[in-house]
Amino acid sequence: MKTSTPPITRRLLAIAAISALLIACGSVPALAATPRDTLVVAFAFDDIITMDPAEAFEISAGEIMGNTYDRLVRFEVNDPSKLSGDIAKSWTVSADGRIYSFELKAGLKFASGNPLTAEDVAFSLQRAVILDKTPAFILTQFGFTKDNVKDKIKQTGPLTLTIETDKSFAPSFVLNCLTANIAAIVDKKLVLSKEQNNDLGYAWLKTNYAGSGPLKIREWRANEIVALERNDAYGGGKSKLARVIYRHVKEAATQRLLLEKGDVDIARNLTPQDLAAVSSNKDIKTTGTPKGTVYYFSLNQKNPTLAKPEVREAFKWLVDYAAIGDTLIKNIGVVHQNFLPVGLLGASTENPYKLDVEKAKALLAKAGVPNGFKVTIDMRTVQPVQGITEAFQQTAKRAGIDIEILPGDGKQTLTKYRARTHDLYIGQWGADYWDPHSNADTFARNPDNADDAKSKPLAWRNSWVIPELTKKADAAVLERDAGKRRAMYEEMQADFRKDSPFVMLYQQTEVAAFRSGVEGLKIGPTSDTTYMFMVSKR
Amino acid sequence: MSTGGRGDVRLLRASNALGRFLVVILLTYLGLLAVTFFIGRVIPIDPVLAIVGDRAPEHVIARVREELGLNKPLWEQFYIYVSKVLQGDFGRSVLTSNPVMQDIRRTFPATLELATLGIIIGAGIGVPLGVWAAVRRGRLVDQIIRIVGLVGYSVPIFWLGLMALVVFYARLGWVGGPGRIDVVYEYTLVPVTGLLLLDTARAGEWEAFANALSHLILPASLLGYFALAYISRMTRSFMLNELAQEYVVAARAKGLSESRIIWRHALRNAMVPLVTVIALSYAGLLEGSVLTETVFSWPGLGLYITNSLQNADMNAVLGGTIIVGSIFIGLNLLSDLLYTLLDPRTRTR
Known part of the structure; x- marks a missing residue:
């Protein structure tokens, strides 16, 4: 394996090479090559190790989870201090500040076709606490343990549930934590049908999908591709794109070439030098948050x-x-x-x-x-x-x-x-x-x-x-x-x-750089709020 | 009786040789695994970090450490690993959540396709170039071939890869870009062998075949060029050696045509050591070129092993090592077999 050149020298060489050639050859001709209903994103996602929201805690995985799984509440991308219901229609906090009661929107379905009820919500939150993977602390800080979580998070009706915390925390704190991926809602019936050795479907969900979000996960091939598809069973506004394909492209210079050529619609990991270079290209725009x-x-x-x-x-x-x-x-x-x-x-x-x-x-x-x-x-x-x-x-x-x-x-x-x-x-x-x-x-x-x-x-x-x-x-x-x-x-x-x-x-x-035909792209303030289902292509 | 006895002796000798051979192979694998395993365990990277990340609470870290068996003594960890391998279980990669062999089945064909085309280009051009340089020793052609080889030897592949992409992909549009195939074809095809050229040809998807080939040709040419640089230089030196032999003088005195002397006599003798050179070049390409795979976003074995090593994902690293080791052992055997075909003197009577 040839690994003798140190990364910094490689980067300098790459920049020098590309600059020299671009000057010599003039600008790169554009040639849009991706289908109109498919968004292709160049993204370095070698950090992803799982597709299970109870375990996923890496930056790239966060984005996939945010697009494919619903949760009780989400914050507004344009004003992160405001919360709104995702699958929750309404919620109240008891006078002593310890009991949160949620009512869900009616008629929601998972991508599998199974109805989404309070049973699924309670199961998902309990599952995250019981599996106790890295991000579980976001929920367990409210006093949930493997032993008490079934009493503290309870279904009270087909579409209602209550969550009881051990102290009277700031409501903004509790609700903010429920926007995190760890609180994503999984399809109880589907997950339990794949259970092995009482693992609550953990081994299966690592590489599979059981959600209800606007997009669904078709496939994750580590360090190669993540393919998302429109979820036609989604309860809210449907994704305009039929498919979102993330291609793992580690090298920023390669991402830039793909973008300039039109073989990808969005490049996510450009360096400041690359960004400065593409700023003069009228077919490419940038957005940052x-x-x-x-x-x-x-x-x-x-x-x-x-x-x-x-x-x-x-x-x-x-x-x-x-x-x-x-x-x-x-x-x-x-x-x-x-x-x-x-x-x-x-x-x-x-x-x-x-x-x-x-x-x-x-x-x-x-x-x-x-x-x-x-x-x-x-x-x-x-x-x-x-x-x-x-x-x-x-x-x-x-x-x-x-x-x-x-x-x-x-x-x-x-x-x-x-x-x-x-x-x-x-x-x-x-x-x-x-x-x-x-x-x-x-x-x-x-x-x-x-x-x-x-x-x-x-x-x-x-x-x-x-x-x-x-x-x-x-x-x-x-x-x-x-x-x-x-x-x-x-x-x-x-x-x-x-x-x-x-x-x-x-x-x-x-900062993301994108082809000018891409509309509605907004990088979210957190990794799980960059919503590809809001994007469309002209 | 005497014939039968001689037959028995020969059989005994053969089985002895085979036994010795198997023992050597086994020891080679064991040594390979041991060295890789212990290096993997002494590098200052905590393998638990790759799984649980930086934010995990202490009890989660401790639990995962125990699940991985990392709290056991090193020799015991190694023993457990080897006994599992003997049962055909190579473990799971913690990074991809897949069984290691499944990952290798996915990444190795990508590298195999690239390396095979690369070595065909490298040997197909490198050998004739080397012969030509030897024949025209000291002339202009020799100098030009030397410079071509020198550039292939000394220019970083990373830089050359990007340059090639900028020219042939971005500027001229002659070839496909980074990646193995356009996204359009990504889900139209059921992988059977994992070799895209074969899979598309089998399915009769000629458009996809052309697309896969257009993606493959640039990185393969690049790898081929690097192999060519080495192969042509070695061919030249073997050929010079042969051309100075007495049998060449004798052949000339006999009045044989120069081309017959070069191609039928000298090259045939030079081929014997050359086979080893080509086999080892091929093995080198098959273990995956990390930099080429990075520049061309090629999901191959080199990247897989490197990425695993950086995360101390030892099951994946060891699985990859076994594959790479097998390739070297296999190709060495193959070149030994080819020796006997090429050189009658090495055939046992």
Whole structure:
């Protein structure tokens, strides 16, 4: 296997090659080749490991689930703070804030033809809790366990059910969690007919489909193709497209060629350079949406130097945010110095830090390290992470901090990060569900800093001990007044900006480039809200 | 009696040889598996991460670790794996959720199709080029062929692949783009062998056949070019060696025509070592070229194994290793057999 050329050189070579040839040959002729009722999407989806909504938690899988499975409620893509019923006609919350009663829309059917009733909804939520796969925590945080879930989530009539939480949480928090894939509704009759060894259909659903969404999954061939088809039994507005085909195309340069040639309608993983290049092509348009993903540098507090408050602050003054924003993340991100991404309740847009080497030097002197020190940083060899880290290495050097970069593969750096043996780390965090607690839970909570702690949030991974902030985060999920809840998150972000060992860098913007004949494409703020069933082709 | 006795001795010898051969093969496989397995376990990647992701709670991680048997000692994990393989169970890939052999049945034909056409191009052009270069040693033709070979040797395949796509696919429109077939044909065809050319021809879908061929031709030519670079160089050196032999001088003195000397005598002798070179080139192509497969979005074996290794998906890596190992062993055997056909001296009397 020929793997000798490092990825960065490959990328440069590719760009140079394409630019040279395009200049030499003039622009690429267009030749639309995809059928009108079929949407073809070039997408890097090698992260998908399952098609079961009770387990799927990867970014690409999220998009497939969002298009093919219904849930009780969804948030509005254009205003993520608003919720609306998906299969739920209405809902109420009891006075003590612990019992949620749902009534479903009548006459809904699964793609299999089976009617969709409250029995299916209760079964789906119970199944997710009982299977207890990675995303199950989104539901179990309301106090459901394998043993009690059948009492807590109950069908009360053909189209009615109740969900009982163990504490009186903020209703927005509970409902937001029910928009997540883990709360997707599966076809009880179909799934149970495929059951083996009491697995609730788990082995079968990994590669099959049992939903009621606007599109249905025809086939998933790992690292090759995901084929969706219109679900004619869908209860709401039907998909205009008969088929949506996702083709796995890992290489951005290849995606761009396919798009320019018209062999795909949408390219999902173009680099900033590719995006800039296609912007002059009149047959290609782009659309972007800020996502719930933030990027950061973090400082392991097990390192005594990095644990000094002045050192923590000094790092925040040693990033050239403006330069990074203008070049490395142009079109694909916006500088953002808070742990809540814009779009979530209470997200702050204050960005107080800028590059200020003198200030950083003064802080380092105060911390007793006036001449700087040496540290390492673990970095994945992907862009723009690599470029940002190298820029940071340069600016930090100006204050005497000598950063040694340890490049690695994604899973490799992550394994080290989770073992807390790093100094510095550059990482990203995408909200698990559309509620501020998702990020507060990981950045601002560390209930147990022991090595064998039950939960290992980002604060734990950097050994940041924060009893006060943890208390605030715990209080915020129980605050039922939305205005007060918002204020609590704003306060936590202010504390976090000042004192945390996290240097927040930017919020990701996801951009897709598409042929001008494609209409109605909107990238959703979360991975499961990019709705291909809303798209049509001219 | 004496004839029968000699027959018995021969039979005994043959079965001895066969026995030795089987033992060697078995040890080769075992060694291959052991090395791959232990490398896979010492790389600093937690295989559980690929399954549960970064966000899983600790109890889920612990449960999956136990399900995978990762809390057992290494030698015990290896023992369990090998005994399952002996029962024909290669396990499931955690990344694709499929049995490993099912994945390989899906990815290997893609690579097989590409590599076979690649080696046909590589050997079909490389051998005559090498012969020609040897005959015209030191002349302009020799120099040109050397440069063609040198470029094939030194230019990164990744770069050349993209260039070829830009020119022949995007600009000229002569060939199909990345991927094995246009999406239009994707669901019109029932895969039987997994080799698209065969499947489409069997079904009589000539339009789909032409489409599959137009997708295949560019990456296959590219791989063929790289094989050609090596094969032509080796052919040239074997041929030079043969042409300097005394039997060539004798043939010339006898008044044989030059072309007969080259093609019937010299090349035939050069063919013996050349078969090994071609077989090994073919084996190299069959294990999958990761970069070619990446550029051309070709869902082949190379990408499958690399992706699995990056996620420490050991069942998939080991399954792939067995296949690649078998290819090398098989092609080595084949070239040994071809030796006996090509070179009468190696035939046992």
